[in-house]
Each structure stands twice: as C-alpha cells, then as structure tokens.
Amino acid sequence: MQRVYNFAAGPAVMPEEALATAAREMLCYGDTGMSVMEMSHRSKAYQDIFDGTEALVRELMGVPQSYAVLFIQGGATGQFAGIPMNLMTGSGRADYVDSGVFAHGAMVEARKYGTANCVASSRDEGYVRIPTLEASKFDPNADYFYITTNNTIYGTKYPELPETGNVPLVADMSSNILSEPYDVGKFALIFAGAQKNIGPAGFALVIVRRDLIGRAMKITPNIFDYKVMDEAGSMLNTPPTYAVYMAGLCLKWLKGVGGVEGIAEVNRMKANLLYDYLDESALFKPVADRACRSIMNVTFRTGDEATDAEFIKGAAKAGLTNLKGHRSAGGMRASIYNAMPVEGVRALVEFMKNFEMGRK
Ligand SMILES: *Cc1c(COP(=O)(O)O)cnc(C)c1O
Numbered sequence: 001m002q003r004v005y006n007f008a009a010g011p012a013v014m015p016e017e018a019l020a021t022a023a024r025e026m027l028c029y030g031d032t033g034m035s036v037m038e039m040s041h042r043s044k045a046y047q048d049i050f051d052g053t054e055a056l057v058r059e060l061m062g063v064p065q066s067y068a069v070l071f072i073q074g075g076a077t078g079q080f081a082g083i084p085m086n087l088m089t090g091s092g093r094a095d096y097v098d099s100g101v102f103a104h105g106a107m108v109e110a111r112k113y114g115t116a117n118c119v120a121s122s123r124d125e126g127y128v129r130i131p132t133l134e135a136s137k138f139d140p141n142a143d144y145f146y147i148t149t150n151n152t153i154y155g156t157k158y159p160e161l162p163e164t165g166n167v168p169l170v171a172d173m174s175s176n177i178l179s180e181p182y183d184v185g186k187f188a189l190i191f192a193g194a195q196k197n198i199g200p201a202g203f204a205l206v207i208v209r210r211d212l213i214g215r216a217m218k219i220t221p222n223i224f225d226y227k228v229m230d231e232a233g234s235m236l237n238t239p240p241t242y243a244v245y246m247a248g249l250c251l252k253w254l255k256g257v258g259g260v261e262g263i264a265e266v267n268r269m270k271a272n273l274l275y276d277y278l279d280e281s282a283l284f285k286p287v288a289d290r291a292c293r294s295i296m297n298v299t300f301r302t303g304d305e306a307t308d309a310e311f312i313k314g315a316a317k318a319g320l321t322n323l324k325g326h327r328s329a330g331g332m333r334a335s336i337y338n339a340m341p342v343e344g345v346r347a348l349v350e351f352m353k354n355f356e357m358g359r360k
Pocket of ligand 1: 010074075076077078102148150151152172173174175193194196
C-alpha cells in the first residue's frame with residue numbers, strides 16, 4: 001500500500017519523519033523498555049517528553065515567559081466554553097467576530113456564560129470573506145475580543161489583526177497555528193485544536209497571558225481552569241500522553257525544516273501554486289475572497305455539483321484524497337498544512353490541469 005497525498009482538513013497529514021520515528025519507538029522508547037503509550041504520566045521519561053513538547057512550542061512560536069502554555073483535553077470546542085468561563089468575569093461581556101461556523105459556534109457557546117456580542121458577521125455571504133470590522137462597534141469594556149484567524153471550512157484568513165486597544169485579543173488559531181509567524185505578544189490568548197497543524201487529535205494547545213489567569217468563574221471545571229491547569233503543569237489528571245508525544249515529534253520536524261519562518265515560505269509557495277492555477281482556470285473557481293485567502297485551506301468549485309463529484313472521485317483514485325469540501329460548504333477544499341509536501345500540491349495542480357483539459 002502506497003501513502004497518498006492527504007488533503008484532509010483535520011485530523012490531517014503529518015510529517016512522515018515523525019510517523020517513522022513513532023513507528024521505530026513504538027515497542028520500546030529509549031531505554032525504558034516500553035511504549036510511550038504504556039508509560040506513567042508521572043514518570044521521569046514521560047515528563048521529559050511533555051516538557052520537550054512545551055519547550056518546542058515556546059521556541060517555535062516565540063512565546064514570552066509571561067505566557068502559560070497549556071495542553072487541555074476537549075479540543076478547540078472545549079475552549080469555546082473554557083474561554084468564557086475563564087475570561088468573561090469582568091463586565092461579563094465579550095465581542096465576537098462571526099467569520100465561520102466555528103466562530104459562530106464559539107459565540108453561541110459563550111452565551112451560556114455571559115453576553116457574547118456579534119460585532120461583525122459574514123454569515124449572510126456564506127462566510128466567503130472576513131467581515132469588515134468597524135472599531136466604533138467594539139465594546140471598550142469587553143472582557144475580550146474573539147477572532148478565528150483562519151476559517152478552515154471556507155479557506156479565509158484575516159489579512160490583518162483587529163486593533164482592540166486594551167481589550168484582550170483571543171484567537172482560535174486551530175487551522176493556521178505555526179503556519180507563518182504571529183507575534184504572540186499581540187494576543188491575550190491563542191488556542192488551537194491539535195489535529196490540524198500541531199499533531200494528532202487529543203488536546204487543545206492554549207497559550208495565555210499569565211495576568212489573565214486566576215479569574216475563572218466558580219463553576220469552571222478544574223480541568224478547564226487555566227490557573228489550576230497551569231499550577232498542575234497541565235497534569236491535573238492524566239493528559240493525552242501519546243498525542244503530546246506525537247506533537248513533540250511533529251514540532252521537532254518543523255524545527256528541522258527551518259521553524260515557522262522557514263515553513264511559512266514553503267506554505268506561501270504551495271498556496272500560490274494552487275491559487276495561480278485557480279485564477280487562470282476556466283473550469284475551477286476559487287471560492288474565498290481574494291483579500292482573505294488562506295494559505296492552509298484552499299476552497300474551489302466548478303459550479304456544477306456532478307463535475308465536482310467526478311473530480312473528487314478521480315483525484316482520490318490518483319492518490320489525492322479528501323478533497324471534498326466541508327458538508328456545509330460543498331465544492332472542494334485542499335488543506336495544505338505544514339506537513340503537506342510541495343510535491344503533493346504540484347501533483348494536485350497537475351491533476352486539475354489534466355482534468356480540465358480532458359473536458360475540452
Ligand atoms: C477544527 C476546528 C475547530 C474544532 O476543533 P475540535 O478540536 O474538533 O473541537 C475549531 N475551530 C477551528 C478554526 C477549527 O478549524
């Protein structure tokens with residue numbers, strides 16, 4: 001069986017090098033005589049793995065010491081609740097930008113805990129762009145301002161970050177974390193489900209400014225309470241041990257290929273290969289607004305559902321899999337995360353060209 005080019009949105013492609021190392025270490029990690037999966041999370045060998053993963057996150061993203069780096073179960077969706085429970089405790093209000101289904105879901109979840117104001121939405125346009133933000137609509141007393149930097153389903157990305165003054169900026173970076181440099185200092189909190197650009201599924205990475213820790217609502221479960229989790233080194237209870245180990249292997253690979261700066265260049269090149277072709281194709285049309293194009297998720301369609309389906313099927317046969325768009329968006333989506341090699345994108349563009357020619 002040959003490996004395919006997997007364009008899935010998440011869980012997604014991982015670096016082959018990381019998978020090969022995991023395979024090599026599967027039965028016996030170092031001189032421990034056991035698999036990482038079998039280790040006590042309280043053992044020295046495992047603590048070193050855990051600490052190593054956190055250190056790589058800090059190094060690769062340039063996380064200042066004034067921020068805590070936490071691994072919390074429940075995925076990104078868990079943080080849709082975790083964030084208001086921890087942060088919506090001053091005025092009890094927060095501003096949300098509705099730029100996609102995940103952003104919308106986060107806003108609705110937050111309303112269980114306080115007032116989540118929608119300051120802008122592109123819902124009526126099918127989320128094909130990041131909505132225009134008007135600072136006059138921002139609440140100066142909001143406990144935080146919430147954005148989704150990259151909208152996985154629609155393939156949109158903020159061309160620039162909103163200016164929120166003293167209001168803490170909170171970002172769901174699930175699908176573009178580590179894909180290009182971001183100044184962590186501009187954010188009060190960054191979080192991401194692990195299964196897109198970090199490693200396998202199993203946790204959310206939460207990077208949070210320490211001065212925002214320790215004001216959680218009383219009802220906050222301990223496993224979601226940033227203060228409790230920070231004091232416990234993210235090990236209040238058994239963490240997703242193997243997922244954190246795998247994430248560490250993926251981050252090690254990322255460091256080896258030039259870190260975030262290095263991969264950003266490759267990511268832009270990969271995205272340009274696709275967008276350049278889409279812009280000239282008579283058959284395939286890019287979906288996302290040009291000004292907000294994601295370099296991680298590229299959405300396109302032919303305009304005819306039967307042709308889309310034929311394309312997706314043919315591509316899968318050629319070893320280019322999971323190109324079907326999200327069920328709520330239709331069309332096609334190529335997720336080209338860090339671990340997708342340039343050759344995979346070249347093969348996809350080649351296949352698209354041939355498919356288009358074959359229809360003339
Ligand atoms: C995938 C995704 C989520 C949901 O992640 P889970 O870990 O499955 O909860 C949330 N936000 C964005 C932007 C995503 O891409």
